[in-house]
Amino acid sequence: MWRETLSSLLSGKRIKQVDYADVRVIPSHCEETLLVKNGKILQRTHSENVGYGIRVLAGGAWGFASCSTLDHKEAEKSFDRAIEMARASALIADPPVRLYPVRGPIQGKYRTPCQKDPFTEVTLEEKVKALLKTDQLLRESSAKVTLRESSMTFSKMEKIWMNSEGSYVEQELIESGAGMEVVAVLRDEVQKRSYPNSFRGNIGTAGYEFVESMRLADHALRIGEEAEALLFAAPCPETRTDLILMPDQLCLQIHESIGHAIELDRIFGSELTYAGGSFLSEHIQELGNFRYGSPLVNIVSDSTLREGLGTFGYDDEGIAAQKNDIIREGMLVGLLSSRESSDEYLRLTGKSLLPNSCMRATHSNRVPLIRMTNLYLEPGEGTLAELIHRTNEGILMETNSSWSIDDLRKNFSFGTEIAWEIKKGKRTRMLKNPFYRGMTLDFWNSCNAVCGPSEWRSYGTPNCGKGMPGQSMHVGHGASPARFGQIQVGSQGLK
Amino acid sequence: MKSKDQIEELLSECLARLKVAGIDQGEILYWETEMGTIRTFLNRVSHHGMTGDADLYMTAIRGKEIGRAQTSDLGRNGIQQLIRRATCQVGHEASFTPYPVLPGPFRNLSPSRKMFYESTLKMSAGERIKLIQETVDHSKTFQLKCSARLMNGGGRMGIINSSGALVIAEYTEASLSLILTDEKKVSAYSSRSSENIEFLNKDLTFQEATENAIRQKSLPVVPLQLKGNEEFFDVILGPDAVAEWIETLASTGLNGLHYEEEESFVSGRLNQKLLGENICLYDDPMELHGLHAPFDFEGVPKKKIVLFEQGVAKSVCYDSSTADKFSKKSTGHALPPFERSYGAIPRHLFLKGGKSSVEEMIASSDEPTLYVTRFHYTNVVNSKVCLLTGMTKDGTFLIRKGKIVGPVSNLRFLESIPEALNRVTLIGEPRLVHDPVGYGGLYPEGSVVPPLKIRKVRFIGSSANLES
Numbered sequence: 021m022w023r024e025t026l027s028s029l030l031s032g033k034r035i036k037q038v039d040y041a042d043v044r045v046i047p048s049h050c051e052e053t054l055l056v057k058n059g060k061i062l063q064r065t066h067s068e069n070v071g072y073g074i075r076v077l078a079g080g081a082w083g084f085a086s087c088s089t090l091d092h093k094e095a096e097k098s099f100d101r102a103i104e105m106a107r108a109s110a111l112i113a114d115p116p117v118r119l120y121p122v123r124g125p126i127q128g129k130y131r132t133p134c135q136k137d138p139f140t141e142v143t144l145e146e147k148v149k150a151l152l153k154t155d156q157l158l159r160e161s162s163a164k165v166t167l168r169e170s171s172m173t174f175s176k177m178e179k180i181w182m183n184s185e186g187s188y189v190e191q192e193l194i195e196s197g198a199g200m201e202v203v204a205v206l207r208d209e210v211q212k213r214s215y216p217n218s219f220r221g222n223i224g225t226a227g228y229e230f231v232e233s234m235r236l237a238d239h240a241l242r243i244g245e246e247a248e249a250l251l252f253a254a255p256c257p258e259t260r261t262d263l264i265l266m267p268d269q270l271c272l273q274i275h276e277s278i279g280h281a282i283e284l285d286r287i288f289g290s291e292l293t294y295a296g297g298s299f300l301s302e303h304i305q306e307l308g309n310f311r312y313g314s315p316l317v318n319i320v321s322d323s324t325l326r327e328g329l330g331t332f333g334y335d336d337e338g339i340a341a342q343k344n345d346i347i348r349e350g351m352l353v354g355l356l357s358s359r360e361s362s363d364e365y366l367r368l369t370g371k372s373l374l375p376n377s378c379m380r381a382t383h384s385n386r387v388p389l390i391r392m393t394n395l396y397l398e399p400g401e402g403t404l405a406e407l408i409h410r411t412n413e414g415i416l417m418e419t420n421s422s423w424s425i426d427d428l429r430k431n432f433s434f435g436t437e438i439a440w441e442i443k444k445g446k447r448t449r450m451l452k453n454p455f456y457r458g459m460t461l462d463f464w465n466s467c468n469a470v471c472g473p474s475e476w477r478s479y480g481t482p483n484c485g486k487g488m489p490g491q492s493m494h495v496g497h498g499a500s501p502a503r504f505g506q507i508q509v510g511s512q513g514l515k
Numbered sequence: 516m517k518s519k520d521q522i523e524e525l526l527s528e529c530l531a532r533l534k535v536a537g538i539d540q541g542e543i544l545y546w547e548t549e550m551g552t553i554r555t556f557l558n559r560v561s562h563h564g565m566t567g568d569a570d571l572y573m574t575a576i577r578g579k580e581i582g583r584a585q586t587s588d589l590g591r592n593g594i595q596q597l598i599r600r601a602t603c604q605v606g607h608e609a610s611f612t613p614y615p616v617l618p619g620p621f622r623n624l625s626p627s628r629k630m631f632y633e634s635t636l637k638m639s640a641g642e643r644i645k646l647i648q649e650t651v652d653h654s655k656t657f658q659l660k661c662s663a664r665l666m667n668g669g670g671r672m673g674i675i676n677s678s679g680a681l682v683i684a685e686y687t688e689a690s691l692s693l694i695l696t697d698e699k700k701v702s703a704y705s706s707r708s709s710e711n712i713e714f715l716n717k718d719l720t721f722q723e724a725t726e727n728a729i730r731q732k733s734l735p736v737v738p739l740q741l742k743g744n745e746e747f748f749d750v751i752l753g754p755d756a757v758a759e760w761i762e763t764l765a766s767t768g769l770n771g772l773h774y775e776e777e778e779s780f781v782s783g784r785l786n787q788k789l790l791g792e793n794i795c796l797y798d799d800p801m802e803l804h805g806l807h808a809p810f811d812f813e814g815v816p817k818k819k820i821v822l823f824e825q826g827v828a829k830s831v832c833y834d835s836s837t838a839d840k841f842s843k844k845s846t847g848h849a850l851p852p853f854e855r856s857y858g859a860i861p862r863h864l865f866l867k868g869g870k871s872s873v874e875e876m877i878a879s880s881d882e883p884t885l886y887v888t889r890f891h892y893t894n895v896v897n898s899k900v901c902l903l904t905g906m907t908k909d910g911t912f913l914i915r916k917g918k919i920v921g922p923v924s925n926l927r928f929l930e931s932i933p934e935a936l937n938r939v940t941l942i943g944e945p946r947l948v949h950d951p952v953g954y955g956g957l958y959p960e961g962s963v964v965p966p967l968k969i970r971k972v973r974f975i976g977s978s979a980n981l982e983s
Contacts, residue, residue, distance in 0.1 A: 060612045063583070063853075065584065066583070066600040067584065068585070068587070068593070068596065068600070069586070069587045069588075070586075070588045070593070082560070083564065083640075088567070088589075089589075101565050104640045105563040105640050108640035108644040109553070109563040111644055112647065112648055113559070113560060148606070148607050149607070166777070203776075203778070209899075210899045289556040289662065291556075293556070293663065294664070385567070424892045426891055426925050426978050427891045427906070427925075428978065433896075433975075435897075455896065457975065488554055488666075489550065489552060
């Protein structure tokens with residue numbers, strides 16, 4: 021019924037009033053969250069969202085309308101509203117929006133590879149049992165641990181997308197995730213450790229097997245012990261030194277200081293009223309000739325990555341998932357784009373940049389925007405042990421605890437949960453409250469080692485904010501441990 | 516949108532069906548919003564849309580087990596599935612904390628003033644474009660480009676529970692934000708919000724952003740390099756910057772859950788003087804200049820709460836379940852059902868004002884002082900001491916000998932907010948700061964805060980520093 025009702029809009033008399041239209045239908049989007057805190061089930065939630073969003077281009081301007089009630093009359097009303105918005109905006113559309121042509125029509129179907137459907141093949145009781153077992157192990161890990169949290173989150177979204185060019189795509193996207201954290205307290209000192217990542221763990225496009233593969237129970241004792249040890253650790257010293265970042269932290273560094281900076285809509289200024297701009301606006305003509313990092317830095321945008329949180333079959337403009345170079349041997353060679361921004365890029369530079377499958381919306385009532393997919397640092401060579409062995413003096417930081425970056429993505433500051441001092445090629449004492457800061461280009465140009473494939477890990481980032489009304493997108497990242505020369509580090513405590 | 520009568524009928528029917536399903540206690544929230552948004556960048560429209568959201572949230576408690584479910588599918592089948600999911604048994608009953616008796620009875624809570632304006636809800640696409648065209652024309656007059664966001668909309672919210680609560684409220688909001696830029700160095704921001712589009716002071720919004728932009732255009736950029744890794748400056752913070760600090764302070768430090776779990780700077784220190792004597796902070800949903808909410812997301816009536824009186828910590832905020840767990844009383848600060856694991860957060864902050872204008876603060880600055888209009892991407896570095904970092908944006912100025920000498924590059928601060936609030940020397944007149952673009956629904960909240968002058972704030976970097 022969804023298909024018929026909305027297809028009829030794209031072939032009826034209304035379509036003649038617009039230059040282009042697409043319809044994104046979410047017949048079903050289920051999300052489940054379970055949270056166990058200090059041995060008690062604190063949260064068990066299930067949400068179900070349905071609806072559709074209609075985007076039209078008329079007179080060189082966009083209009084959008086959404087609705088969660090699908091009957092023919094409501095759908096027509098929504099379409100008319102979208103046209104009304106576009107026509108009103110067309111009065112000041114200068115220059116008019118144009119879409120980069122794509123080969124079509126596109127016909128596609130995609131389902132997240134999934135061994136164990138978290139909604140139909142795993143019972144609620146089984147999930148709760150696993151979390152309670154994890155909690156028990158966390159409880160036994162340290163007497164100083166006062167707070168323990170373990171959680172799971174699952175999502176299944178059906179999505180149908182069609183446009184006025186005759187394209188039609190159906191997708192079923194499944195996500196599974198889990199994580200745990202402990203807080204140890206001693207008087208005024210509070211220390212936290214998490215696994216597999218902070219802010220409720222790791223999420224990927226996969227079934228329940230993704231959660232099982234994390235082996236939460238195997239890491240419970242370690243994070244409890246580390247949280248306790250941090251209470252008695254020395255603060256990270258204020259100094260400039262070589263910095264080794266573990267993949268969980270490096271992923272967020274990639275996200276903030278590369279990912280957002282290379283979003284082409286942001287480069288053109290469309291996020292100035294919320295998320296900010298990009299320092300690359302001044303370098304738009306320099307694609308291919310702009311040095312972003314050292315020759316060891318190779319960054320790829322890949323929406324086909326197995327289990328990546330930014331993995332799908334087609335974006336919300338019907339462009340098939342793909343893998344593209346963004347930074348090759350330190351040179352900026354690619355950007356994240358859409359049909360509109362690719363056209364704009366061509367207009368401004370005279371050069372082609374194909375739309376590369378980055379347009380996504382979080383919900384049916386939000387417009388698609390350029391979003392990261394899976395943006396990762398390709399592995400280099402060697403193991404972490406070898407890298408540490410080759411480091412005379414430095415600090416190794418792991419697991420993000422705080423982040424901040426300016427609106428043009430230049431000046432950043434990150435805190436991590438834990439650090440270790442490296443002296444003469446050996447990991448020595450633990451350090452608490454570490455943080456580091458720097459400038460984007462200096463930082464990436466200081467990269468002097470990237471570990472090999474055996475150390476490479478990927479992490480989902482489920483809270484990437486952009487757009488108004490706000491959208492919290494799910495994107496993925498990956499990295500091996502990497503070393504950066506002479507970075508300013510310090511302690512997050514008070515002076 | 517559904518009428519109030521239709522909402523009451525829907526809520527009553529859902530509660531009746533929950534009771535039939537055998538629950539001991541039940542709570543249902545209906546929340547519907549309708550919002551028109553137009554965004555422009557550099558004088559061009561990037562988005563113009565209408566969104567409508569309507570959701571039912573259901574909480575079902577049976578024995579010790581509690582389940583929560585939400586749906587936007589409000590058809591017969593959707594509601595049936597909602598009840599099934601909320602009442603579904605997990606097993607492991609012993610692992611649930613007994614839930615307290617739901618708060619109630621509360622009925623027909625009347626707002627202390629009008630919150631709903633039909634003209635704000637029904638603003639047409641053409642009217643939005645007309646206002647946006649004005650922003651473009653205005654900015655062109657000053658050889659600037661305008662990126663704007665105009666939002667108008669409203670919502671109706673109803674809550675029913677098995678303890679006899681039945682409350683329904685309706686509200687509208689309009690908000691205009693501007694960023695004026697030029698090709699090189701200027702970036703100036705201003706924003707205003709109101710529950711009534713007629714009271715949205717667009718002229719003042721234009722004026723504030725334009726003054727900031729012209730100041731940046733007309734004065735030479737001051738190359739400010741920090742001495743060493745950090746430098747301390749007296750600062751004058753505009754209301755947007757103050758709101759960002761105060762809201763972060765409140766969500767981390769004045770959240771009852773964080774307080775009880777010893778993660779707050781207030782933990783164990785109630786009735787102690789933690790801020791300067793000139794700091795009085797309230798949560799006041801009735802405040803004249805703020806946006807008004809008559810009840811929280813559990814339906815508990817809202818009232819003024821004193822958080823700090825002359826720098827002394829007086830209270831923190833609770834919802835009913837956190838309050839019960841720690842033998843306290845709900846202060847009317849419950850979050851939406853799915854967010855309750857985060858505790859309870861004050862969302863109508865009022866920081867008592869003073870008599871100093873920003874101009875007087877500038878004139879009083881003999882020492883080098885920074886005037887900061889706004890922050891970007893502020894985040895908590897250490898919650899126990901409420902240590903924050905973030906960047907300045909959209910106009911940061913250096914003041915010498917009582918005069919603004921020019922704009923400086925954006926700067927990174929690293930500061931404990933409670934410590935900074937012990938060093939406030941001058942306080943201005945408060946105004947509403949409201950950002951309607953959160954990830955939740957459109958909701959009448961916001962902070963009413965004044966500009967502040969603060970001694971010796973720590974800065975640790977600049978966007979002009981270091982870069983090759």
